[in-house]
Amino acid sequence: LSFWCEEDIWNYIESNNLPYSTIYDKGYTRTGCMFCTFGIMREDSPNRFQKMKETHPKLWNYCINTLGVGEILSFINIPSGEEVQ
Incomplete structure (x- = not known):
């Protein structure tokens, strides 16, 4: 795969009718x-x-509360989602 471009991968997936994560359909x-x-x-x-x-x-x-990533993001002034209501 290291020599394949993104188009090669998608062509292979399509031609072989392989499943893939639906996250790609969301952009x-x-x-x-x-x-x-x-x-x-x-x-x-x-x-x-x-x-x-x-x-x-x-x-x-x-991630935010148990692992403590929220504290890290707060320290570097990056929104974590806690401020979004």
Whole structure:
């Protein structure tokens, strides 16, 4: 796969009728690591954590409150979704 471009991958998926994550149908280009903060300061609003609150509220709560990612985001002045009502 390291030599395939994105179009090659989608053509292979389509021609072999393979299942794929429906997240791609919502405009996302990759799934990535859900709790990763890498590059968060470059994202437009809503950022990945604000979106996570809407799409995966239980995982968002675990990430923000149990793992402490909310404190990290607050420290670097990045919205986590807690401020969104």
